[in-house]
Amino acid sequence: MAKVIAFNKPFGVICQFSGEGDTLANYVNIPDIYPVGRLDKDSEGLVILTDDGYLQNRVSDPKYKKIKTYVVQVEGEITNTATSALEKGVKLKDGMTKPASIKKIEEPDWLWDRSNPIRKRKNIPTSWIEISISEGRNRQVRRMTACVGFPTLRLIRISVDRWKLGNIKVGSYVSF
Known part of the structure; x- marks a missing residue:
């Protein structure tokens, strides 16, 4: 077994x-x-x-399209325009991403402290999303959020298939 x-x-x-x-x-x-x-x-x-x-x-x-889900902290207050673009797929240097499932969430209450804390900027808020993708390109979620103007600060995978x-x-x- x-x-x-x-x-x-x-x-x-x-x-x-x-x-x-x-x-x-x-x-x-x-x-x-x-x-x-x-x-x-x-x-x-x-x-x-x-x-x-x-x-x-x-x-x-990727041909088996297994879903991977992440909780992501991004820099800035993520907009509906940005989440809509992520849902449709965005153009990265290595091509278009497949559509993703996105939802805005509150900071999870189960988060643990990280050994290397996230930088905090007084005048720049952060927000959280949950994103599910069926691909697995190198640093894909980070590149996707950066592509729509909201760089990833913290990324936690919460499920694989x-x-x-x-x-x-x-x-x-x-x-x-």
């Missing part, structure tokens, strides 16, 4: 088991498992790990 692990990746952790710096190996000591997709070093939240190559491919390959972050503590994991 396949091993499937849901890990809450902290900010600054590199989404691989080997190499320099803070890696998955510092948190998960289970042999022969690999991340299903990646989260960049500056992002936090749900990373699925498995020893099943078929499952890994089915979830990470059927797996949810739930109450997994930062730096911890659960098995399925």
Whole structure:
């Protein structure tokens, strides 16, 4: 039976088991498992790990259109024009994004403190959105929000396909 692990990746952790710096190996000591997709070093939240190559491919390959959902803090009060553009898809250097599902939200009450705090500017407010995408381009959500004029300050993945972050503590994991 396949091993499937849901890990809450902290900010600054590199989404691989080997190499320099803070890696998955510092948190998960289970042999022969690999991340299903990646989260960049500056992002936090749900990373699925498995020893099943078929499952890994089915979830990470964009042709299967598996939905990934993120909670995102952006710089500025995001506008309806910006969210509408994100919903339709935006043109990035590597082409148009597929339509996304977007909703404005309040700052989540379950947020944990981050090891490297978000910069705060006195005269520039921030806002929060929940965004769901079916692609997985490099730094896609960050590039999308920047494209519509609202740079990402904090990005937390809360679900990948059927797996949810739930109450997994930062730096911890659960098995399925």
